[in-house]
Amino acid sequence: MQADRSPARAARGEPLAVLAAGGRSPIEVAQAAQAAGRDVMIVGLEGEADEGIAAFPHAFVKWGQIGRIESIVRAHGARDIVMIGTVSVRPDFRAVAVDLGTLRYLPKLIRAMVGGDDKVLANFSRYIEGRGFRLVGVAEVAPGMVPPSGPVIGQAPEGTTADDARLAYAAALAIGRLDAGQSAVVVNGRVASLEAAEGTDAMLERVAVLRDRGRMKWAGRAGVVAKCAKPQQDLRLDMPAIGPVTVEKAAAAGLAGIVIQAGGVMTVDRTALAAAAERSGMFVFAADGNF
Amino acid sequence: MQADRSPARAARGEPLAVLAAGGRSPIEVAQAAQAAGRDVMIVGLEGEADEGIAAFPHAFVKWGQIGRIESIVRAHGARDIVMIGTVSVRPDFRAVAVDLGTLRYLPKLIRAMVGGDDKVLANFSRYIEGRGFRLVGVAEVAPGMVPPSGPVIGQAPEGTTADDARLAYAAALAIGRLDAGQSAVVVNGRVASLEAAEGTDAMLERVAVLRDRGRMKWAGRAGVVAKCAKPQQDLRLDMPAIGPVTVEKAAAAGLAGIVIQAGGVMTVDRTALAAAAERSGMFVFAADGNF
Numbered sequence: 001m002q003a004d005r006s007p008a009r010a011a012r013g014e015p016l017a018v019l020a021a022g023g024r025s026p027i028e029v030a031q032a033a034q035a036a037g038r039d040v041m042i043v044g045l046e047g048e049a050d051e052g053i054a055a056f057p058h059a060f061v062k063w064g065q066i067g068r069i070e071s072i073v074r075a076h077g078a079r080d081i082v083m084i085g086t087v088s089v090r091p092d093f094r095a096v097a098v099d100l101g102t103l104r105y106l107p108k109l110i111r112a113m114v115g116g117d118d119k120v121l122a123n124f125s126r127y128i129e130g131r132g133f134r135l136v137g138v139a140e141v142a143p144g145m146v147p148p149s150g151p152v153i154g155q156a157p158e159g160t161t162a163d164d165a166r167l168a169y170a171a172a173l174a175i176g177r178l179d180a181g182q183s184a185v186v187v188n189g190r191v192a193s194l195e196a197a198e199g200t201d202a203m204l205e206r207v208a209v210l211r212d213r214g215r216m217k218w219a220g221r222a223g224v225v226a227k228c229a230k231p232q233q234d235l236r237l238d239m240p241a242i243g244p245v246t247v248e249k250a251a252a253a254g255l256a257g258i259v260i261q262a263g264g265v266m267t268v269d270r271t272a273l274a275a276a277a278e279r280s281g282m283f284v285f286a287a288d289g290n291f
Numbered sequence: 292m293q294a295d296r297s298p299a300r301a302a303r304g305e306p307l308a309v310l311a312a313g314g315r316s317p318i319e320v321a322q323a324a325q326a327a328g329r330d331v332m333i334v335g336l337e338g339e340a341d342e343g344i345a346a347f348p349h350a351f352v353k354w355g356q357i358g359r360i361e362s363i364v365r366a367h368g369a370r371d372i373v374m375i376g377t378v379s380v381r382p383d384f385r386a387v388a389v390d391l392g393t394l395r396y397l398p399k400l401i402r403a404m405v406g407g408d409d410k411v412l413a414n415f416s417r418y419i420e421g422r423g424f425r426l427v428g429v430a431e432v433a434p435g436m437v438p439p440s441g442p443v444i445g446q447a448p449e450g451t452t453a454d455d456a457r458l459a460y461a462a463a464l465a466i467g468r469l470d471a472g473q474s475a476v477v478v479n480g481r482v483a484s485l486e487a488a489e490g491t492d493a494m495l496e497r498v499a500v501l502r503d504r505g506r507m508k509w510a511g512r513a514g515v516v517a518k519c520a521k522p523q524q525d526l527r528l529d530m531p532a533i534g535p536v537t538v539e540k541a542a543a544a545g546l547a548g549i550v551i552q553a554g555g556v557m558t559v560d561r562t563a564l565a566a567a568a569e570r571s572g573m574f575v576f577a578a579d580g581n582f
Contacts, residue, residue, distance in 0.1 A: 171469050178462050180475075180482035191471035194485040197501050210488050 015039040015078040016141065018056075019069065021085030022048040025138075025145075025241060025268045029084050030056050032142030041076040043069055048087060070131060080136045081128060083237055125237050137236035138266050145270070146239070147286040149262035153274050154283030157257055160188065161224060162291075165259045167191070168226035169287060172261075176230035182240045185255065187223030192216055200227060200242075204249035211254055221256040221281065229264035242284070243268035247276040257283035306330040306369040307432065309347075310360065312376030313339040316429075316436075316532060316559045320375050321347050323433030332367040334360055339378060361422060371427045372419060374528055416528050428527035429557050436561070437530070438577040440553035444565050445574030448548055451479065452515060453582075456550045458482070459517035460578060463552075467521035473531045476546065478514030483507055491518060491533075495540035502545055512547040512572065520555035533575070534559035538567040548574035 016038045020026030030040045042058040059072050139146045157165045164186040171184035181195030185207050195203040210216045307329045311317030321331045333349040350363050430437045448456045455477040462475035472486030476498050486494040501507045
């Protein structure tokens with residue numbers, strides 16, 4: 001019998017704290033962790049976390065209540081923390097609930113907020129780990145949400161669509177290196193849209209507008225949106241995601257499919273995502289660097 | 292006395308054809324060329340060219356009338372052609388007026404339209420030069436429209452604004468390498484917006500929306516929009532431009548200033564551009580790679 005050294009197995013059964021921002025992904029992660037035998041406590045961000053977290057042991061915190069988060073997680077006996085979910089608005093620091101734990105951290109936090117997302121999260125991560133916790137990623141806690149390379153829904157892209165997929169993938173990586181955004185759309189060899197602070201959904205809506213206004217023309221479904229993690233992104237902190245809405249926006253833009261970075265992007269609500277893709281005849285493909 | 296080998300001097304007095312798309316830039320170029328003693332004929336694209344071209348010897352052509360363009364230019368006795376102006380809509384080939392010159396060229400043209408802008412123009416350029424003409428750039432015909440490195444309006448950016456300017460410049464070059472777009476906005480170290488098929492003005496409007504909706508926050512004027520030529524772009528064919536509207540959109544977005552690539556981006560309607568910048572307290576700076 002071999003010793004099992006994988007962190008996922010090592011942590012099995014250990015209590016887990018889920019720091020939950022918005023959307024269904026925190027709930028999916030909590031379910032997966034429970035199914036793996038872990039004792040889960042969800043700490044939901046007020047105004048962001050889905051009310052569905054009430055089905056689990058949970059507590060709510062406000063932006064900036066870092067001291068309170070720490071107490072809740074310690075009381076639960078958890079050393080492992082997974083951070084997950086969407087944030088609709090960056091906090092306005094004039095409105096942040098400042099507790100003692102936060103006060104100590106505030107100057108660093110404000111400095112961090114001046115930079116890109118990566119800097120904010122990296123700073124938070126260092127703080128958490130400095131306090132003796134272990135930040136774990138979705139890939140470890142809920143590996144079923146993170147597709148490996150290969151078709152996820154439908155067939156792998158071919159021909160012109162595969163060319164578009166490769167260029168969109170390269171473009172998404174290039175803008176990730178700028179800490180600008182994670183996704184890019186290419187249609188028939190032309191870069192239609194690049195994501196920065198507006199986010200993936202708004203970027204896809206723009207493609208629909210370009211097409212509606214005749215700024216770009218194509219018949220039927222063509223083109224690909226690619227989504228990749230930023231090369232410098234810590235996937236334990238902030239893993240990119242696609243969900244049913246991503247598919248719907250890509251469908252409304254007239255695209256043929258979605259390419260995500262294998263192991264670097266998670267799917268949220270896979271059942272609804274698959275249904276939406278199949279309704280529109282679209283593919284979802286997870287790619288590594290060579291495809 | 293030294294021999295003057297500069298192409299600008301060598302071409303002085305030679306007839307010049309201006310292929311004019313939209314906006315005031317063709318007129319500015321024609322004025323500059325006349326002032327330098329050249330005999331100018333403007334060939335305006337119907338539906339795009341400004342009616343102000345009527346103040347010069349001129350003719351109108353439709354999209355795709357390449358044979359007709361060639362006849363007009365030859366009748367004028369011009370070997371030098373400058374192509375300039377904005378195009379609001381890519382032609383729909385079902386609506387293109389096909390003449391004999393175009394018919395010969397159509398398969399190549401259609402192939403070219405499938406790719407990025409660069410491919411379309413490079414293909415057209417090869418055709419023109421293959422017919423014995425010389426494509427000349429704005430920098431040669433109207434050098435006063437193309438700022439060399441240094442402040443164009445106001446002071447050079449400093450401190451955080453200079454940092455934003457450098458990052459925006461690098462981002463604009465990076466997306467140019469993808470043949471995606473020419474401009475990028477950075478505010479307080481964060482990439483706010485990247486241009487692709489929507490164009491610079493729409494990209495700037497997006498920054499105003501991000502700010503209005505609280506997706507990005509800053510006080511007063513901050514941040515920079517940078518505009519650069521694509522590294523592979525032939526500046527004789529399609530030189531990027533800024534004008535008064537660029538300044539107004541950047542002002543509405545709350546930006547502190549504009550950085551353009553020295554020698555790679557022209558200013559259109561410099562007087563109105565300067566007035567708009569001064570009204571908003573914004574700078575315009577032309578930068579080379581090291582600033």
